[in-house]
Amino acid sequence: MGKYKHIGEQSIRFEQPPYIIGSGCVAGKKEGEGPLGKYFDLIEEDPMCGGKCWEEAEANLQKKAVEIALKKGEIKAEDIEYLIAGDLLDQLVASTFGIMQFQIPLFGVYGACSTMGESLALASILVEGGFAKHAIAVTSSHTASAERQFRFPVSYGNQKPLSATWTVTGSGAIVVGNQKHSSGPYVRVTGVSTGKVVDYGLKDSMNMGACMAPAAAQVIGVHLRDFAAKPEDYDKIITGDLGVIGQKILFDLLKQQQFDIEKQHMDCGIEIYERTEQDVHSGGSGCGCAAITLAGYILEQFQKKQWKKVLFVPTGALLSKVSFNEGRTVPGICHAILLERED
Amino acid sequence: MGKYKHIGEQSIRFEQPPYIIGSGCVAGKKEGEGPLGKYFDLIEEDPMCGGKCWEEAEANLQKKAVEIALKKGEIKAEDIEYLIAGDLLDQLVASTFGIMQFQIPLFGVYGACSTMGESLALASILVEGGFAKHAIAVTSSHTASAERQFRFPVSYGNQKPLSATWTVTGSGAIVVGNQKHSSGPYVRVTGVSTGKVVDYGLKDSMNMGACMAPAAAQVIGVHLRDFAAKPEDYDKIITGDLGVIGQKILFDLLKQQQFDIEKQHMDCGIEIYERTEQDVHSGGSGCGCAAITLAGYILEQFQKKQWKKVLFVPTGALLSKVSFNEGRTVPGICHAILLERED
Numbered sequence: 001m002g003k004y005k006h007i008g009e010q011s012i013r014f015e016q017p018p019y020i021i022g023s024g025c026v027a028g029k030k031e032g033e034g035p036l037g038k039y040f041d042l043i044e045e046d047p048m049c050g051g052k053c054w055e056e057a058e059a060n061l062q063k064k065a066v067e068i069a070l071k072k073g074e075i076k077a078e079d080i081e082y083l084i085a086g087d088l089l090d091q092l093v094a095s096t097f098g099i100m101q102f103q104i105p106l107f108g109v110y111g112a113c114s115t116m117g118e119s120l121a122l123a124s125i126l127v128e129g130g131f132a133k134h135a136i137a138v139t140s141s142h143t144a145s146a147e148r149q150f151r152f153p154v155s156y157g158n159q160k161p162l163s164a165t166w167t168v169t170g171s172g173a174i175v176v177g178n179q180k181h182s183s184g185p186y187v188r189v190t191g192v193s194t195g196k197v198v199d200y201g202l203k204d205s206m207n208m209g210a211c212m213a214p215a216a217a218q219v220i221g222v223h224l225r226d227f228a229a230k231p232e233d234y235d236k237i238i239t240g241d242l243g244v245i246g247q248k249i250l251f252d253l254l255k256q257q258q259f260d261i262e263k264q265h266m267d268c269g270i271e272i273y274e275r276t277e278q279d280v281h282s283g284g285s286g287c288g289c290a291a292i293t294l295a296g297y298i299l300e301q302f303q304k305k306q307w308k309k310v311l312f313v314p315t316g317a318l319l320s321k322v323s324f325n326e327g328r329t330v331p332g333i334c335h336a337i338l339l340e341r342e343d
Numbered sequence: 344m345g346k347y348k349h350i351g352e353q354s355i356r357f358e359q360p361p362y363i364i365g366s367g368c369v370a371g372k373k374e375g376e377g378p379l380g381k382y383f384d385l386i387e388e389d390p391m392c393g394g395k396c397w398e399e400a401e402a403n404l405q406k407k408a409v410e411i412a413l414k415k416g417e418i419k420a421e422d423i424e425y426l427i428a429g430d431l432l433d434q435l436v437a438s439t440f441g442i443m444q445f446q447i448p449l450f451g452v453y454g455a456c457s458t459m460g461e462s463l464a465l466a467s468i469l470v471e472g473g474f475a476k477h478a479i480a481v482t483s484s485h486t487a488s489a490e491r492q493f494r495f496p497v498s499y500g501n502q503k504p505l506s507a508t509w510t511v512t513g514s515g516a517i518v519v520g521n522q523k524h525s526s527g528p529y530v531r532v533t534g535v536s537t538g539k540v541v542d543y544g545l546k547d548s549m550n551m552g553a554c555m556a557p558a559a560a561q562v563i564g565v566h567l568r569d570f571a572a573k574p575e576d577y578d579k580i581i582t583g584d585l586g587v588i589g590q591k592i593l594f595d596l597l598k599q600q601q602f603d604i605e606k607q608h609m610d611c612g613i614e615i616y617e618r619t620e621q622d623v624h625s626g627g628s629g630c631g632c633a634a635i636t637l638a639g640y641i642l643e644q645f646q647k648k649q650w651k652k653v654l655f656v657p658t659g660a661l662l663s664k665v666s667f668n669e670g671r672t673v674p675g676i677c678h679a680i681l682l683e684r685e686d
Contacts, residue, residue, distance in 0.1 A: 004473050005472075005473045005474055006424055006475055010424075010448045053669050055665060055666060055669060056669075081353075082537065089663065090663040090664070090665060091431075091453065091662065091663035091666070093661070093662070096661040096674060097666070097671065100540040100674060103539050105353045105537035105539055106537070106676060107454075107461055107537065108452060108453040108461070109453065110453050111451050112434065118450055118451070122450065125468065125474055129468060130347050130349075130472070131348055131349055131468055133349075194448035195448060196448055196449060197439055197442070197443040197446075199443060318434065318436070318439040319434065319436070320432065322492070323436040326395075326396050326398060328398075328436070328440065331439060331443060
């Protein structure tokens with residue numbers, strides 16, 4: 001076998017870290033009007049994205065994100081060995097119909113809103129292990145398809161508690177390759193800490209930040225121990241969509257592990273909207289939230305040399321409407337991806 | 344990066360093929376009464392498997408399959424770096440609740456009934472690439488949870504056309520490792536051909552064999568070309584759940600590619616039931632169908648030295664009840680796993 005690259009309890013340190021050579025992100029109108037709007041490659045003003053139903057709309061977001069990532073990465077679909085895709089919809093239909101036309105061998109993945117972490121981890125593993133020269137990771141969410149599926153159709157105008165989040169409409173795609181792209185600085189995926197299912201017994205699908213925070217605390221804690229690192233070694237530790245309530249719980253739980261990440265922490269769900277003005281309660285959520293923040297804002301900070309080392313930790317809540325209605329808990333899962341700049 | 348192990352269009356040839364060191368399979372009562380009944384580790388007579396609802400029943404199947412695989416593989420959960428799990432249920436709730444207790448880092452995957460192919464491929468990739476010493480792949484299906492979700496609750500007694508299949512109740516788990524187990528003969532995963540989404544425009548969820556056959560023909564054809572192999576080089580080429588209608592279409596489509604696999608072909612869905620006596624129409628289906636046939640019957644044939652080289656090709660139909668009701672097509676995806684015996 002290859003040299004053993006697994007370290008500590010749950011982590012991989014890549015020997016020859018893959019490069020992020022292309023990225024694409026498409027955001028909805030509301031996201032385009034938010035504080036990160038200027039970082040997105042494309043703002044889709046039409047909520048249906050040219051489709052006939054919400055599921056088709058979300059599929060079209062994925063299609064466009066992949067097209068942009070391929071273009072910016074200056075690579076053709078036929079030169080990519082694997083596509084790793086997932087979304088929040090039952091049986092991943094946004095991915096199936098969104099990426100079908102590219103005819104790239106597919107690994108479909110599901111990790112709820114942590115999916116960008118899982119797909120980017122697997123894309124990097126495929127490249128670093130010598131199984132591919134290029135792989136592309138893509139995920140999406142759409143506020144209308146997700147709300148209808150998990151809770152109520154948006155058109156019902158159902159009220160939500162302040163602990164609830166707003167599902168981001170958007171899709172992000174990242175091309176990972178085994179060689180440098182034409183121009184630096186380069187962002188490399190240098191490590192991965194893969195999460196476990198963590199269940200603190202919470203059952204409130206209107207407070208997913210609280211459901212996911214224990215899983216985020218578990219994987220961030222284990223990552224820091226596995227890499228013998230301290231929070232201050234990172235420019236940012238970025239969770240996916242904990243929102244303001246989940247963030248508080250994360251800080252508390254990490255303090256129990258003797259880690260204080262308050263200075264380094266950023267949450268994509270908190271950053272992506274003007275919470276009060278845009279009326280999103282606890283923040284943004286969905287696979288698309290972490291994906292477009294990564295493909296848009298985060299990579300841009302690396303390019304501008306603002307950041308050198310970032311831990312990207314998309315956060316996922318594991319429920320279906322059936323499991324929720326059956327009174328099951330909402331466990332969480334999160335994956336931590338270590339991103340480092342090479343000048 | 345590691346040495347490039349990708350060959351041809353869609354395949355990997357492992358340099359140091361991982362070993363299958365443990366397997367476990369749990370089957371329902373009906374599957375236990377079928378022709379392969381004696382090969383399953385455990386027949387679960389209770390359709391609820393000790394749970395309170397169908398989803399919990401299916402989760403319990405996964406739990407038991409993993410427990411058996413760990414026991415037979417003589418390995419503890421804490422010595423397994425990754426668990427790759429998936430099922431047919433919305434948001435993979437059978438996997439979430441089935442495998443949570445093992446606390447193994449999780450990659451959740453979805454490939455419809457091809458999921459055992461995807462999870463075994465990724466488990467093998469993780470081991471061969473040096474990212475893990477051991478990984479476990481598990482999938483499941485349950486006739487009651489699947490029928491209610493995709494079509495109608497079983498208790499409705501809805502009639503089905505003869506082209507329909509019967510979803511297998513069962514779960515199979517495979518432990519892959521980088522070293523030989525205590526006793527031979529050994530089965531190694533020597534290659535993988537990863538499938539693409541193939542859409543011939545069919546829309547009939549009661550004829551999934553026809554929906555999946557084009558994807559099976561695509562990946563088997565490309566596998567044979569990528570490995571410069573002929574059908575007669577294999578003892579068996581085993582699809583997941585095409586049933587008798589899908590099998591015919593597969594033969595026809597492969598003949599267009601100049602491959603005749605009629606002598607080598609076996610379909611888990613055809614073998615798992617006495618089709619007429621057990622009233623299953625076109626055959627068995629579901630993630631569990633290929634998984635328990637692999638973990639039970641197929642590995643046993645290797646152990647008995649009946650077979651030396653097998654292409655295992657689980658077949659998946661990509662639909663959700665929403666995509667179906669919206670009039671979308673039912674595309675297929677299949678992954679081919681090359682299994683070879685080492686004495």
